[in-house]
Amino acid sequence: MTALGFLYPGHSAEDDYPRIEQLLGSDIRLDVIHTETGEDTHRVEALRAMGAPEQLAPAVGELRLSGTEAVVWACTGGSFALGWEGAREQVRALARAAGTPASATSFGFAHALREVGVRRVAVGATYPDDVAGLFTDFLRAAGAEVVAVHGAEVAAAEVGAWGEAELFALARSADDPSAEALLLPDTALHTAAHLPALEKELGKPVLTASQVAVWEALRLADRRVNAPTLGSLFAREPLVQV
Structure with missing residues (x-):
């Protein structure tokens, strides 16, 4: 074990x-x-x-x-x-x-990007712009190229109540055609049940918290x-x- x-x-x-x-x-x-x-x-x-x-x-x-x-x-x-x-x-x-x-x-996000072999990423964040910017800075320090950031300030309690519709809306809004992967960094998001469907929808790896x-x-x-x-x-x- x-x-x-x-x-x-x-x-x-x-x-x-x-x-x-x-x-x-x-x-x-x-x-x-x-x-x-x-x-x-x-x-x-x-x-x-x-x-x-x-x-x-x-x-x-x-x-x-x-x-x-x-x-x-x-x-x-x-x-x-x-x-x-x-x-x-x-x-x-x-x-x-x-x-x-x-x-x-x-x-984990930095190491996972190397694991899946991608560098150009888009970010779908439930953070205000200044916090989303700090995540972007962190990813760049890890060697990633952030090509798009979608940010919206939402409290963790509200994000935790999101269902499939809200999750997919966030993913679609955040994705960019030039991105090799989409990152959804908020640990308050329920994503475990939706990963294959998200990747099928976007046609690329999706990494979630x-x-x-x-x-x-x-x-x-x-x-x-x-x-x-x-x-x-x-x-x-x-x-x-x-």
């Missing part, structure tokens, strides 16, 4: 994780521990405060008791809002506190699972047969 831990802010789309666990169809356990969100907003300072060590500490303590082999801070904005170097220091501190390899969803967070945790644990129902990112031959 490979146990993977996720620090998830508040309550919005955490039910994507048990769904993904089922779709992986193997001996992998996904443990989700909730962290305090404070203000439900996409303001830059609120996002930075959300990932402060004192905010994450209680959840890290729970994960240490669960026996997880790797941990991911499953809050994209609470990572990239710190900038590349600030986010790196954040995950270093998280690794020290958890006693396991650690990463964040924002780095919950999908990327789980893939990043598997990468840290040296596991690779072939699960095409989770999109192109998971359509790879497994390094470990399961």
Whole structure:
């Protein structure tokens, strides 16, 4: 059994994780521990405060008791809002506190782009323009070329209530013909049930927060699972047969 831990802010789309666990169809356990969100907003300072060590500490303590082999801070904005170097220091501190390899969803996007072999991307963000711009800066620091950004400020509680229609509308609005992949970075979006349909609709890889967070945790644990129902990112031959 490979146990993977996720620090998830508040309550919005955490039910994507048990769904993904089922779709992986193997001996992998996904443990989700909730962290305090404070203000439900996409303001830059609120996002930075959300990932402060004192905010994450209680959840890290729970994960240490669960026996997880790797941990991911499953809050994209609470990572990239710190900038590349600030986010790196954040995950270093998280690794020290958890006693396991650690990463964040924002780095998961950077690593996933290399995995699927694309560089030019479009972004569909539920963030205001300044926050979406910080995600764009983060991706560029990772070597990506951001060809289009669609941003709209929506609170996590509202995003978590979106269904298929709203998700697909966001994806269509954000896509650009020159983009090789579409990124949907908000961890409050329910996307796990829709990945193959999204990729069929757009004709390209679609990377979403919950999908990327789980893939990043598997990468840290040296596991690779072939699960095409989770999109192109998971359509790879497994390094470990399961």
